[in-house]
Amino acid sequence: MPGPIQSIERAAAVLRLLARGSGHHGLTEIADSLGLARGTAHGILRTLQRVEFVEQDHTTGRYRLGAALLHLGTSYLDANELRSRSINWADTLAARSGQEVRIGMHHDGAVLVVHHVFRPDDSVQTLGIGAMLPLHATALGKVLLAYDPDLSAAARRRELTSLTRRTITRTQMLERVLTEVRGQGWAGEAEEYMPGEASIAAPIRIPGGLVIGAIGISGAADRLCDSAGRPRATLVRQVVQAAESVTTSLVDEN
């Protein structure tokens, strides 16, 4: 067993300090109270601010507990905010891949589509924002399952609905696929949701690595997959790159 990590203990002490009394303290007060060097305290506060556990008052410069602490259990990032922050990257992915793009978050045992970009071929398409997709049969859903232990446990307990003759309906099989997704960092699916259609998706993360959503493309299976039925490497690369760009933009703006 490794020993306790000092910086985490110190961060916990900072939070406890801010949680009692006035709840507003300056950097020097915090450093002095905990017997920390100012530089150390500043580093801890900056990190806590970055993960939104601590907020700094713009005018006084004092620190207080962040609103994120009050709803730790609920979703971290607002769905509309995720759309707003990722819109340029989703457009770029659609332009590069020539496929339609969706961004999904988990909601109520399904994938909630929070953003949708049309396939750039000017065919008639319907905006799918707000639609719900099955977790086990789509690439977006597999990404969300792969990185959320509770979600995948719940999926194991439920019956996996068969949507096409290729839909994964056996839990052991799904487990194997999810392990593969975690190993390679992306998910693919061919004709498991709809005959003739395929999809590829990759995880969107927040600082620290937590997966909060997925971005992916979908389209004709013969466009997305090679002759062996495997997702095309260039498209996979584009999807993973887009996911990384969104992830970076979430880090930058926090």
Added chain:
Amino acid sequence: MAIDQGTTSTRCIVFDQNARLVAVAQREHRQYHPRPGWVEQDAVEIWRNVDRIVPQALRQAGITAEQVVAMGITNQRETFVLWDRHTGVPIGRAIVWEDIRTEDLVAELGKKQGIEEVRDRCGLPLATYFSAPSLRWMLDNVAGLRAKAERGDVLFGTMDTWLIWNLTGGVSGGLHVTDVTNASRTMLMNLSTRQWDPMLLEFFGVPSSMLPEIRPSTEISGVTTRVVPGISITAALGDQHAALFGQTCFEKGSIKGTYGTGGFLLMNTGTELVRSKHGLLTTIGYQIGGEPAYALEGSIAVAGSLVQWFRDNLGLIHSAPEIETLARTVKDNGGCYIVPAFSGLFAPHWLSQARGLVVGLTSYINKGHLARAVLEATGWQTREVVDAMNADLGVPTPVLKVDGGMTADHLLMQFLADVLDIPVMRPLVAETVSLGAAYAAGLAAGYWPDLEGLRRNWHLAARWNPAMDARHREDEYANWKRAVELTFAWARSTPSS
């Protein structure tokens, strides 16, 4: 390649033949507020930023100057700078369109004889943000400036002119030119002749020797000798005009709406110069070759800035996009309307004394209803402008093409489609301003064959179809109009200080 010289930053963007973004470099510049209401920028700082971002964009794209087909310049409109023709040194800072130092001067000029004629010739109402009043202010207030200007030692330029003059050599033979769209925002250009108008110059007391040559948007014909030498500068357009072009609004009656801090709607009226009877501005959309495309413009002063106000001043949301989440906690506005006339109402009302209000409050109203009312305000203001445009042109527009940051708000975009009762379409390339400048430049250089070639590059990223019951729409619109009328009444009843 496009250089987008905006109000807060300057960007250089490289596009490929399919209009896909290849590289972006950006630098912000400082805003100076030397006195209340004054807004200035340092033209030298902006020029230095261009000097940095152009090589940066080339590096990012992995290309050399020879591989750049052409450069197009687009810019914040109305902002201008004066400089010494012999040294290239600016005389004071650039005066920005937001600057309201000329409020008194504008009131005074408004009483002058010939004011109706002014509006007729330039298509614009007398207001602080067009260049001419501020230029007049400079000539009146900077010691010795008028005499120097009359001797021909001083040059005037909107930001396109300043950059082109510097890029093409500055004091060693720099081109002193502007395009019709930028010139159309000065109040000094005659819309019919598309040249500086002697009557307007006389009215504002501006010596013609300081003004640049006005050219069609795609006939700038310069070559860079500085920054990165050897790039052809072929086009220039004001930013909103570039967005109209980037959205490929080439047909008469097509409209684009850019939704950011404010909202900017432009309608292409084709070769017809339409003088608005419904409170819109007449301007030039763009000019490719001999024939200009005229445009009607309606600006909404407060759009995204109302969401920012809701976030910063009321503290009901943490980030702007959360307004949609909050708005979705209720199914309608609960009878509540917000008219954000923070600094008066712009198009089509033009009432500077109007002040904002929230109406329809009951104990039932919660923050969700207020959030809806915030978003709906942008929808209804758009409806008023589009109604005015349709009335002026006599034909209803079939679709609204949108761009800008607020297009990420799904609820707002659906609401726009609902209240306008036409589809709202968002293109795949969000950078329509830069793209428009690149399009104009590439068209001039023969990189794209014609407007049809450009139109093929426009791809639909999202489309919102109207889904609101007609009766409900008209009832809601009537409520909005009543709310707007109340702001007039408030303006009338406010004692003048």
